[in-house]
Amino acid sequence: MAVEVVSLTEADIPGAIQVIQQAFADDPYxxxxxxxxxxxxxxxxxxxxxxxxxxxxxAIFQVAKDTSAASPAILxxxxxxxxxxxxxxxxxxSWYQSWVLSFQQLFNNIRYxxxxxxxxxxxxxxxxxxxxxxxxxxxxxxxxxxCNIVAVxxxxxxxxxxxxxxxxxxxxxxxxxVKCYLESSKSVPNVQIYERMGFEMRKEMECRDxxxxxxxxxxxxxxxxx
Ligand SMILES: CC(C)(COP(=O)(O)OP(=O)(O)OC[C@H]1O[C@@H](n2cnc3c(N)ncnc32)[C@H](O)[C@@H]1OP(=O)(O)O)[C@@H](O)C(=O)NCCC(=O)NCCS
Numbered sequence: 143m144a145v146e147v148v149s150l151t152e153a154d155i156p157g158a159i160q161v162i163q164q165a166f167a168d169d170p171y172x173x174x175x176x177x178x179x180x181x182x183x184x185x186x187x188x189x190x191x192x193x194x195x196x197x198x199x200x201a202i203f204q205v206a207k208d209t210s211a212a213s214p215a216i217l218x219x220x221x222x223x224x225x226x227x228x229x230x231x232x233x234x235x236s237w238y239q240s241w242v243l244s245f246q247q248l249f250n251n252i253r254y255x256x257x258x259x260x261x262x263x264x265x266x267x268x269x270x271x272x273x274x275x276x277x278x279x280x281x282x283x284x285x286x287x288x289c290n291i292v293a294v295x296x297x298x299x300x301x302x303x304x305x306x307x308x309x310x311x312x313x314x315x316x317x318x319x320v321k322c323y324l325e326s327s328k329s330v331p332n333v334q335i336y337e338r339m340g341f342e343m344r345k346e347m348e349c350r351d352x353x354x355x356x357x358x359x360x361x362x363x364x365x366x367x368x
Contacts, residue, residue: 143208143210143301144208144209144210145206145207145208145209145217145302145303145306146206146207146209147204147205147206147207147306147307147310148204148205148207149198149203149204149205150194150197150198150203150204150205150219151198152195152198154205154216155191155194155195157205157215157216158194158205158216158219159187159190159191159194160216160295161216161217161218161219161293161294161295162190162219162291162293163183163186163187163190164293164295164296165293165294165295165296165299166293169327169328170327170328170356170357171268171327171349171356171358172327174264174349174351174354174355174356175260175261175264175265175268175356176259176260176261177259177260177261178259179259180256180258180259181258181259182254182256182258182259184254184258185250185254185256185257185258185259186258186259188250188253188254188258189247189250189258189260192243192246192247192250193221193243195246196239196242196243196246197221199239200236200239201221201222201223201224201290202220202221202222202223202224202287202310202311203219203220203221203222204219204220204221204307204310204311205218205219206218206219206294206298206303206306206307208298216295217294217295217298217303218292218293218294218295218298218303218304218306218307219291219292219293219307220289220291220292220293220307220308220310220311221289221290221291221292222287222288222289222290222311223287223288223290224287225284225285225286225287225288225320226285227283227284227285228280228283228285229283261351263351264349264351267349267350267351268349268356268358271347271348271349271358272325272347275325275345275347275360276323278345279323279344279345279360279362280323282320282321284320285320286320286321286322286323286362287311287312287314287315287320287321287322287323288322288323288324289308289311289322289323289324292304292307292308292324294307304335304339305338305339308339312339312340312363315363315365316365316366316367316368318365319365319367320365321362321363321364321365322341322362322363323360323361323362323363324336324341324360324361325347325358325359325360325361326358326359326361327356327358327359329357329359332359333359333361336361337361339363340363340364340366341361341362341363342361342362342363342364343359343360343361344360344361344362345359345360346358346359346360347359347360
């Protein structure tokens with residue numbers, strides 16, 4: 143298998159979404175934030191497609207491809223946000239792009255008549271806990287490379303694809319002397335996998351909605367100096 147990590151293109155979006163949907167099918171956060179009885183795969187596809195298009199221009203959205211296959215298959219996906227100093231306001235461009243994304247999601251709501259099973263109040267609970275956690279943990283005024291999505295297709299897991307996706311960004315972070323941050327929605331085996339990538343556990347973040355709670359594991363990676 144010959145794998146390369148390249149920037150996401152429009153043509154990669156269907157394959158990238160397939161990987162994300164498969165890899166997150168049993169994810170504890172997704173089970174908590176989506177209602178399985180009303181989950182709409184097509185609506186979720188629409189939402190992820192909008193996120194991918196946004197990511198092409200506004201994030202470090204990459205795919206790992208098996209280039210030895212006749213038609214290169216997508217094995218993994220990652221989406222990182224570049225560091226942004228928390229004290230500085232977002233640029234006009236990124237503000238505008240966020241609104242474009244919001245309008246696309248509104249369009250999806252109209253087209254699919256709802257959020258496709260997304261429990262929006264839980265999404266906002268997570269956002270609040272995330273803000274609190276970052277306020278406690280983030281101490282670098284330059285900001286952090288923030289791993290927003292990482293997913294490897296179930297057949298390709300455990301073969302080094304995740305490491306390649308991580309290193310495409312962590313090498314850059316090391317060269318710039320910048321920290322990285324992620325929230326793992328699985329304790330086992332992901333916390334151990336991320337420790338192999340140089341991340342350290344900083345906080346266990348509970349997102350609670352009445353009786354139902356979901357734990358997320360906030361991890362930070364300091365830049366390596368060699
Ligand atoms: C988490 C995930 C992205 C890791 O990608 P991957 O391709 O499976 O990981 P790799 O094969 O590159 O392994 C990376 C390191 O973790 C180790 N590792 C892999 N699987 C492991 C496991 N089950 N237990 C312990 N360590 C493991 C590897 O040995 C490797 O370390 P090394 O390079 O120092 O030897 C992938 O498994 C995945 O998509 N899981 C499902 C979706 C998910 O949980 N996404 C993240 C939500 S926070």
